[in-house]
Amino acid sequence: MQKQILISKEVNAEIIWDSTDKTILAVANLGNNQSCILDYYDSVEDAELAVEHFRQCYEIAVDEGFVLVPEFFVHQETGCKVTVAEGLAAHESVEVFRETLRIFKRGFQAAQ
Numbered sequence: 001m002q003k004q005i006l007i008s009k010e011v012n013a014e015i016i017w018d019s020t021d022k023t024i025l026a027v028a029n030l031g032n033n034q035s036c037i038l039d040y041y042d043s044v045e046d047a048e049l050a051v052e053h054f055r056q057c058y059e060i061a062v063d064e065g066f067v068l069v070p071e072f073f074v075h076q077e078t079g080c081k082v083t084v085a086e087g088l089a090a091h092e093s094v095e096v097f098r099e100t101l102r103i104f105k106r107g108f109q110a111a112q
Contacts, residue, residue, distance in 0.1 A: 003044070007055045011068060013038065015047045026051050028068070028084070036070040039088055050090045057087035057097045064101045073101070080108030 005013045010031050017024040024047045026038040038054060041047040058068060061082075066073040072081040082104050087097055 003048075005048075005051050005055065007051075007058050008062070011058065013051045013054065015044060015051060017044060017047075026054075028054070030068055030070065034070055036068075036084060038084060050088050053090040053094070054084075054087050056094045060094055060098045061087065061101060064098065064105070066101060075101075075105055075108070078105060078108045080104050 001017055001019070003015045005015070007013055007028065012029050014027045014029065015024060016027065024041040024044055026041065026047045028036045028038055030036060039047075039050065041050065061068065061073045064075075065077060066075050066082070068074075068084070072083055073087065074081050082101055086100050089097070
C-alpha cells in the first residue's frame, strides 16, 4: 500500500507499507528519476507526521536558498550540504531546522 503527499510542485513523498505494517518506508521523489529514502517508521502515523514536518522544513530550506538532491539539502550559492535527516526531526520545531541551515551556511562561508 502507499500514500502520496505533495511536498512542492517538483517534489512529492510516498509512504509505502505492506499489509503487515511491519516496515513503513518514506521516500521523497525529486523528479528527473531521482528519489531519496527519508527513513523507516514503526507506523504509518509516525511516517505521516515525519513527512509533514519534512514538508515544512523543505519550504524553509527553499526560502534559505537550498535545493533538495538525493540525501541532502544543498545551498545554491555556497554548496554547503545539510543531510535530509535534519529535516525529519519531528520532535524539534521547524525553527530549529531553520537555525541549523543558517549555522551550516555561515560555517561554510567562514571556512572559505
